[in-house]
Each structure stands twice: as structure tokens, then as C-alpha cells.
Amino acid sequence: MRPRSRLLAIAAAVVTAATLSPLPAAQAAPSPSVDLDPGMLSAMRRDLKLNDTQIEARLRTEAAAPLVEKRLKARLGSAFAGAWIPSGASRLTVAVTSASASEAVRAEGADAKLVGSSAAELASLRSRLDKKAKSANPSVVRGWYVDTPNNRVVVMAAPGAAEAARQFAGDDVTVVTQAEQPRPLYDIRGGDQYVINGNTLCSVGFSVAGGFVTAGHCGGTGSPTLGYNNVAQGTFAGSSFPGNDYGWVRTNGNWASQPWVNNYSGGNVTVAGSQDAAIGSSICRSGRTTGWRCGTLLGRNETIVYAQGAVSGLSRSNACAEPGDSGGSWISGNQAQGVTSGGSGNCSSGGTMWFQPVNEILQVYGLSLTTTGGGGGSSLISNLNGKCLDVPNGNFSDGVRVQMWTCNGTAAQRWNFVNGTLQTSNNKCLDIAWGSTANGAVIQIANCSGNPAQQFVLSAAGDLVNPQANKCVDIDAWNANDGAVLVLWDCTGGANQKWRRG
Structure with missing residues (x-):
């Protein structure tokens, strides 16, 4: 992301409250809605016991979690001990084996949990059991797995066969009964x-x-x-x-x-x-x-x-x-x-x-x-106005602010999801100006650098989320006209934050 002029920086930072504030009550955004296949939505309501608002929030979290996990796994190395989304949580939890690694986890917008064994150590223990798989007696051992949230390897034993299962697996595992x-x-x-x-x-x-x-x-x-x-x-x-x-x-x-x-x-x-x-x-x-x-x-x-x-x-x-x-x-x-x-x-x-x-x-x-998906990218269409995410006048220069425009099928409206980034047809990346996580931060294009400000995921509920900020790409002030600009904002479920590929 290339620095912009001081004047533009001030303009990006000092924006009127009327421009960036949520709509007043009379114009409040509609209640959150989940833009999912009806069959899938119905099954999630039935089996997960969630309402539509909970499903939408969960899908945003799930869309961002794999990117955060991938970055932290690479960054933490041997201190990484696994990651998961706790039941009912809105953030990823990442287990670490050192207190010093916790700060890196929190910087990525995740929660840290200090544990005793690294992911590599647990995987090594599981691999040791895998090497003995051919000798596993199904009347004794039902299977085994790494229980990431509890930082352990679990062996499932047949009823009454716990001791025999432990003899097979060793003392450094947890044995549970699988009926x-x-x-x-x-x-x-x-x-x-x-x-x-x-x-x-x-x-x-x-x-x-x-x-x-x-x-x-x-x-x-x-x-x-x-x-x-x-x-x-x-x-x-x-x-x-x-x-x-x-x-x-x-x-x-x-x-x-x-x-x-x-x-x-x-x-x-x-x-x-x-x-x-x-x-x-x-x-x-x-x-x-x-x-x-x-x-x-x-x-x-x-x-x-x-x-x-x-x-x-x-x-x-x-x-x-x-x-x-x-x-x-x-x-x-x-x-x-x-x-x-x-x-x-x-x-x-x-x-x-x-x-x-x-x-x-x-x-x-x-x-x-x-x-x-298909070659050459696809358009990103807003549920607010049916218009497309657009690079103004096809100008792919570093720092150009993106906008909404009537869909026309040109290269300025073709986007590809590549390794967690959203790239233009000529490989520039959608970017949050200055790497900000604040409401109202400007959405632009910039040279791809791999930094967290260029990570975006489109959730199954239609939210275009930046995992670092855990916030959504938003059409500023609910402007439904050509030329409307985009900002980063808390996810509200409104139509000005809902997107679909076209």
C-alpha cells in the first residue's frame, strides 16, 4: 500500500459524522437477513438451533477464520497449537505454547489460549498411532484424533476395553468410550x-x-x-x-x-x-x-x-x-x-x-x-442497488478509490479471489487505506503486498469481510447512485453491505 499525499490522508481521516455515522432511526438499516440457499438455511435453523441473525454473524466469523488461522500458523511456528471457533463465539481462538505468542494472536483479532503441547507435538503423537493403524483391533479401538480445544490426543475405545486401548495407544493419550x-x-x-x-x-x-x-x-x-x-x-x-x-x-x-x-x-x-x-x-x-x-x-x-x-x-x-x-x-x-x-x-x-x-x-x-468461479474474474454486485464494484475509469493506479457503478462487464468490474485477496483483472488488490481498522476507512486498490489490509473473504451470507478488522465493506451513507464510494464499517447486515458474485 503506497502512502498518499498528506492532504488526502487528512481528508481520509477527517470525515464528517454525517458521512460515516449509521443512519438515523427513521432511515435505519433493515433487520439482518441471511442470503443463503433456502434449504441450507432451513437445515441450519433446525440442526444448529440458530436464528437468522445468529447464522449471519456466525458465517462472517467462519469466512474470516481460515485466513487468520493460516497467517498465525505461519507466523507462530512451533508455538502454534491449533485454532477453532468456540460455540457461540464471534472470534477465532488460537492456542499457543508461550505467553509471548499471545500478543501476535490478539493483533490478528483472535483470542489466545495458553496450552502445554504444540500442534506439531500433537500431530506427531497422532502420527505414531497412525503407524500402528493396521494392528488396531476394532473390537478394542474405535479410532483416534487430536482434540484441539482441549490440547490432547483422544483414543476412542469400545465399552469395557479402555485398558486394552491404553495399552495399544500409550499413557500420553486420553481414552474415551465410543459405544x-x-x-x-x-x-x-x-x-x-x-x-x-x-x-x-x-x-x-x-x-x-x-x-x-x-x-x-x-x-x-x-x-x-x-x-x-x-x-x-x-x-x-x-x-x-x-x-x-x-x-x-x-x-x-x-x-x-x-x-x-x-x-x-x-x-x-x-x-x-x-x-x-x-x-x-x-x-x-x-x-x-x-x-x-x-x-x-x-x-x-x-x-x-x-x-x-x-x-x-x-x-x-x-x-x-x-x-x-x-x-x-x-x-x-x-x-x-x-x-x-x-x-x-x-x-x-x-x-x-x-x-x-x-x-x-x-x-x-x-x-x-x-x-x-471462472477465468477472467467475476463481478461483485451490491444487494442495495444491483450495481457493480468498479475501478473508476479503468484507472488501475496505486491508491485509486473504488466506487459503485452500473454493471457493464468491463475489466474495471472483474474481480478474482486469490489466496485471501480480492484482485482486479490486472492483479491489483482491494486495500484498506493505511491498514486502518477504524469505521470509515477508505477502500481503494493498491499493489498487492500480502498485508492484512488486503485480506477479504465473501461469507456465505454475502458479507465482504476484512478478517483483521472483522468489519465489512460498506457503501457509504447508503448511497445507491453511480459513483458511491466504499468504506470499512462494523457489519450490520444491511443491504449496503451485502454482495454477490455475478
């Missing part, structure tokens, strides 16, 4: 049914170029599949289970990949990418048996011992699933998370479920996730 043995959910667009070998039912995970990803236990390499309509669909081009639980189906020319997940309410949820959600985020899943179900992301990189063998690298959630849901989609906001592996319980009494992260599948097989 029911996790199992692959065989009987079960993303979320649509497909048939393997003419008799096994599973659910599609996510569309990729040339096919879709799903669970490996659903079918072995070479297994033929039929679609939801019993029309020939494709063949498993790759499959891994146990050890992992992923596979992908290469479809024939009669099937087209779409960036959609079935919401089981007559519509689709669109997939914009595959950014990993933070632990504690809300998450929903889709499958042929139980449709849409939502819960919380409880853990990552966990190992589960099925009767068929151990599977490592799974993520855990309390969103329920039942036989037939296997392979189906897990999504947080509009970001793909993974495919259903297995679990315990059901959707009547509740349960614990595990899913295979989607990014690992994409990497292993060299696949390209089908998303709503």
Missing part, C-alpha cells in the same frame, strides 16, 4: 444417488472435470455406476479404502459436471471453492437417504478404525447421516469440504460422522473441482 463402532455408510449432484455394480447405493460428493468424487468404500477401481435415473453413468477411475476413503468416477459423455449440491428442497447449493473451514464452523451435508443435515465441524486429521481397517485424515462432525449417504457432499457456506465416510448413530438419536476432505482427493488424482 457404537463407526461403519461405512454403504446404503446410501452432490448428494444425488448413484448405483455401483448394480446393487450398492451411495451419494455423489462433488463434480469435477470429467466426473465426480465420492467415498472409496462405495466401489473399487473399475466398478461401473448408474446415475440416479438408472442410466449408465461411468466407472470408478480410482479408489482407496481402507487407509483412505476416497475415489472418483469418470463419467461418460451423457453427463455434464455442474457446481451444484442437491439441497433436497427442490433446489441447488452452488459450490464456489474448497477452502477448508475452521474447526467450530457450521457445516452441512447432502445425501440420498437423509437429505440436508447440518452440524458443526469438530475436528480434522482423525483416524477411525472400521471393521475393514483404519482410515486416517478424516474430519469429524455431529451432522447426522445414515446408510446410503456415503460419499455425499459436505459443505460449509459455499466451500466444498469433503465426502461422507462413516460414523455412528443416526438422524433420530444423533450421531458422530466422519468425512474424507475433498482437497486431498483433488490433489491425489489431479482433479479440478467444478465451481461457480
